[in-house]
Amino acid sequence: MVTFYGNESDGETTLELAQTDLTVLMTGDLQIYPSQSLMPTALEIAVRVDQAVYDCVYLSLAVMNQCQMVTADERFYNSIARDVLSPYLCWIENLL
Numbered sequence: 741m742v743t744f745y746g747n748e749s750d751g752e753t754t755l756e757l758a759q760t761d762l763t764v765l766m767t768g769d770l771q772i773y774p775s776q777s778l779m780p781t782a783l784e785i786a787v788r789v790d791q792a793v794y795d796c797v798y799l800s801l802a803v804m805n806q807c808q809m810v811t812a813d814e815r816f817y818n819s820i821a822r823d824v825l826s827p828y829l830c831w832i833e834n835l836l
Contacts, residue, residue, distance in 0.1 A: 779793070785825065
């Protein structure tokens with residue numbers, strides 16, 4: 741829920757708006773991946789690029805699915821930009 745619940749430009753997001761967002765999200769074709777199988781690769785990446793394993797789990801998932809992960813975390817993006825896995829990461833502002 742953290743991904744869509746947060747500050748809006750006109751103030752705080754209300755519970756009602758967050759619930760609407762959640763409903764839209766849950767009606768989509770959602771795939772859930774257990775993180776346990778991603779942890780060994782995530783740990784290897786995290787140590788190599790000096791980043792949190794938590795963030796690297798998402799990157800591991802992108803690598804596994806041969807797609808890109810979108811991030812707004814500049815520190816994480818910059819550390820991966822110099823790594824062989826950079827094609828699997830997309831800076832959020834590049835989508836705008």
